[in-house]
Amino acid sequence: MTNNDREIILETLLMVTKEGAFSHQALKNVLDKYQYLEKKERAFITKVVSGTLEFMLQLDYIIDSYSKVKVKKMKPVIREILRSSVFQIMYLDRVPDAAICNEAVKLAKKKGFKSLSGFVNGVLRTISREKEKISFPDLATRYALPQWLVTYWQQDYDSEVIATMGAAFLSRAPLTVRVNEGKIAVDALLTKLAKEGITARKVPDFPAAIELTEIDYLEKSESFRAGEFYVQDLSSMRVGVVAAPKEGDYVIDVCGAPGGKALHVSELLKGSGQVSVRDLTEYKVGLIKENIAKSGLTNIQARVQDALVLDEQAVAQADIVIADLPCSGLGVLGRKPDLKRRITEADLSELATLQQEILAVVKAYVKPGGKLLYSTCTINKRENEDNTGKFLAANPDFSLVSEKQYLPGIDPGDGFYIALMQRKTHG
Template identity: 35%
Template sequence: MMNARKVVVDVLNEVFFKNSYSNISLNKALKNSNLASSDKALVTEIVYGTIKYKYTIDIILKKFIKVKFSKLDKIILNILRSSVYQIRYLDRIPDFAVVNEGVELAKKYSSLKSSKFVNGVLRNYIRNLDADFLSSRDKIKVIAFRYSFEPWMVNFFIKQYGIENIDKILSGLNSTPNVTVRVNLLRGSYDETFNKLQELGYDIEEGSICPEAIEIKRGSSIENNPLFLKGNFTVQDESAMLTVPCMEIENDMYVMDLCSAPGGKTTHISELSNNTGTVYAFDIHKNKLKLIEQNAERLGITNIKCDVMNASEYNEKFKGKADRILVDVPCSGLGIIKKKPEIKWNKSINDLKELCGLQEKILQNASKYLKKGGILLYSTCTLNKDENENNIKRFISSHNNFKIEDIFFGDVSNVNYDKYGVTILPNEHMDGFFMCKLRKLW
């Protein structure tokens, strides 16, 4: 168990002090470890949980630590953070066991003095579990402490979606995501894949909205699953699965995906076109195109052409060429916090403002590549209305040759319909997402 706790602390150090992505650091650490599957699952839970609840945990720790965090040994700080997470949010690990593990870890990787410090802080916390750590009645601070979000982000969501939606949004972003897969109908029917997954011992259920979605509630790692290796499905959040069907893909079309890596939506276009026509997959990073090519090969797709292109720079040779265009723009990612909880801590209000200009450029260029009568689908995985509805408002006001077409997924509790697009609020099944369908009139 000591090795498992050391992996936790190492990953937290990478995320909190080196600005690493949690999923990349965690996957690398687990791959290089010799941990059993059960220990890997525990490490994953503690890592994501500690990152998710960092704001609340730090407020608690400051009640028992008199020195500034910047003066603490990084290993010791993250031992304390991960220990408080386990004591406060996990039921199955006894408090005394958490303390003992933390003390031994500090002793082995720091010093005897540090281990005594860890012991004192954690035992003091256990004696005061029911204390009022916040000592404030400020509405924003109370919500921020409860859900562990920076107050500016809580205030941001309230201003954009109203106080009546704040609990739904923040609890959705804090939920633990299950793996969701999209069935590749080029390889077999939905029922065939569903039944085979059950035969392999997976606890699964149908998706909430998308007819190709299967949610995996429990089961072994997907990457070694024989159905995955044969290309029967792709791992993708259900919110993201909903974009491509809105594009009205038909056989033998010329389709462009301007920001395509890692290729989940690109391959979906190919599947819905029955592997006909041509799907042009562009990305600014050449190394990321390999991911698309590898996915396409696994899925049995042959109609994708990958190339490097900066979507924010206009390319005259594509003018008026495309029947359909997908513009899944780079965004602030506020809708996928449950998968990348470090977004809570590495984004600022200024970061959100800076992206809109880039997104507008990409949308402007895409509009010129589209044929008359063609469809442009704009999407993001954020909940920032400036990157979503307001970008569409600005575009439509200066492009009277485009009209917004309706998207309707039914009367679903977490789907909000607006004249400028559709917002999917995050919940335990789906990420936060936005999409808008635009038709070129002339």
């Protein structure tokens, strides 16, 4: 790879770590800007940026073990050059270590740090020599997880489960999509994607799901632009399956952006019934409306509605209320490495309280005999099982139908929680 690719990597990492950009947005902006690059160059940039951010807590431990100047005291440019280079040394086989060291030194000089080029060279060559001997003292370092989070999880899970989840977060999760079967059959889409040069395969036990590999730029896919498939994780697809809408049902999705679950339910209704999907802001509802327009579905509408404010018109109207609520996102750490740096233990408590407050409002929309589905993409009993227990204790007119915590590396898909509750029929 060229030194220009490494300069782009550095630019992207600084956007995230120095300027506070979200990694997926920074990477998208950079890949949009450099669309002219070869596919293999774009893949290299993506791999190194994503890998550096995912493994950052571990990379910092390695660098601190071999550098007199600790990572926190380094100049931002030098810090990101070292992190991305150590990621390549530890986890990429294609580029020889000597070349990684040389390119890092050249980049440090190019960025005006000639006086530190010897330091960069020395640290990287030492790590390269010693890499087979490097070991990690604990689960947090081994799996690049915040120590507070590992300690927190140890209240509920044994070390083996945490290690399995940690390894799953660091592995390359496949891109799963749900086929819009109202527009195209699964087999027909597989054939079409093959002609587009995209490798795809069916996912066992998920009838409308396929995994995509060898895909460079999703927006280039004619099938994607035509709304023939929708990017959605397997765990998220379970919501529609567990909700099990029957033809003619009226469904309200109270925090629905960007619309994947509501669209799935709309498809399962086979053109019947109605789905009202809501979210807090015009921007989020705009995303939902874009996806509805692409889908071609007509039994679904989007509107702005604060889930904490009671919609009087909706009281006791819904056969199903889907409450996929704002959460800590600990089940998707593999896809959102920013969370490792941003989320705090205090956030978990605040989010659990917010979820309780929303459930206390939206329960009113469930008609007698109707269903309330509560879900999150997190692994945290306080937000999940405890909240469901509190809700049921406070609302004896609801009963628990089913409850499941899905764990990454143990169950297919992201970490996810789903509880299905039913309102009793009075009289």
